[in-house]
Amino acid sequence: MSRIGKKPVDVPSGVTAAVDGQYVKVKGPKGELAFMVHDDVVVEFKDGKVTVQPREDTKRARSMWGMSRTMVSNLVEGVTKGFEKKLEITGVGYRASVQGKNLVLALGYSHDVIYPIPDGIQIVTGKPTEVTISGVNRQRVGQVAAEIRDFRRPEPYKGKGVKYAGEFIFRKEGKKK
Numbered sequence: 001m002s003r004i005g006k007k008p009v010d011v012p013s014g015v016t017a018a019v020d021g022q023y024v025k026v027k028g029p030k031g032e033l034a035f036m037v038h039d040d041v042v043v044e045f046k047d048g049k050v051t052v053q054p055r056e057d058t059k060r061a062r063s064m065w066g067m068s069r070t071m072v073s074n075l076v077e078g079v080t081k082g083f084e085k086k087l088e089i090t091g092v093g094y095r096a097s098v099q100g101k102n103l104v105l106a107l108g109y110s111h112d113v114i115y116p117i118p119d120g121i122q123i124v125t126g127k128p129t130e131v132t133i134s135g136v137n138r139q140r141v142g143q144v145a146a147e148i149r150d151f152r153r154p155e156p157y158k159g160k161g162v163k164y165a166g167e168f169i170f171r172k173e174g175k176k177k
Helices: 059-080 138-150
Strands: 016-020 023-028 031-036 041-046 049-054 083-090 095-099 102-106 113-116 121-124 130-135 161-164
Touching: 016 041, 023 059, 031 059, 041 059, 049 059, 059 138, 083 138, 121 138, 130 138, 138 161
Parallel strands: none
Antiparallel strands: 016 023, 023 031, 041 049, 083 130, 083 161, 095 102, 102 113, 121 130
């Protein structure tokens, strides 16, 4: 039994949810999101709650059960609060700035890295060494953060690069004389 899947997803006031077969659509103050639930799972909307149940008692249906409930929960949380990822840039001369619809990163290369900001994503640079990515879709926020981090991953000797806020970088000792 899925302990996550058993819990119904509460839909707060100010948020409208609609279930049309396998298609779940949620609209709230921050935007609108939709998700197509897998065929092995049944979704119902009753009394301000979205419930998810497996269609049959198969291993695949049980695994899709918890995942589908989490995806619906992420839709509701996204349109009410939104999601946010923070990145920290470490290194001499490494910095970030937002210019129009682009994020410009100076990461020690011979040229600046220009990353076009996708639709539905907001990027803010409070300090030149901090980047905050926010949006309503959890997957897209995480994907954008991962793409920006991939431009210069943190290296283990000095810790220079782009890392998630709070991420621990395992440090290595340099060579000895």
